[in-house]
Amino acid sequence: MGSWLASVGSLVMLWQECNENPAVFCYRIGRSLLAGQNAAAPDSHGSNGEGACSSLSNTSFTLSMTSKG
Numbered sequence: 063m064g065s066w067l068a069s070v071g072s073l074v075m076l077w078q079e080c081n082e083n084p085a086v087f088c089y090r091i092g093r094s095l096l097a098g099q100n101a102a103a104p105d106s107h108g109s110n111g112e113g114a115c116s117s118l119s120n121t122s123f124t125l126s127m128t129s130k131g
Contacts, residue, residue: 080086 076090077087080090
């Protein structure tokens with residue numbers, strides 16, 4: 063029951079972070095799912111720092127979306 067409640071709570075928080083925009087919400091959910099799959103699979107191209115760049119651009123995208131109001 064506690065893990066279910068935590069999952070729902072995190073989805074509600076994500077919905078609020080996306081300014082209740084369904085397109086941004088679905089994008090963030092899909093991006094999280096793909097990031098989870100990429101983290102589980104070994105990197106075939108070696109470590110090129112792409113993960114750090116992806117998280118940085120995702121953070122700046124989130125900041126730009128939440129700062130407009």
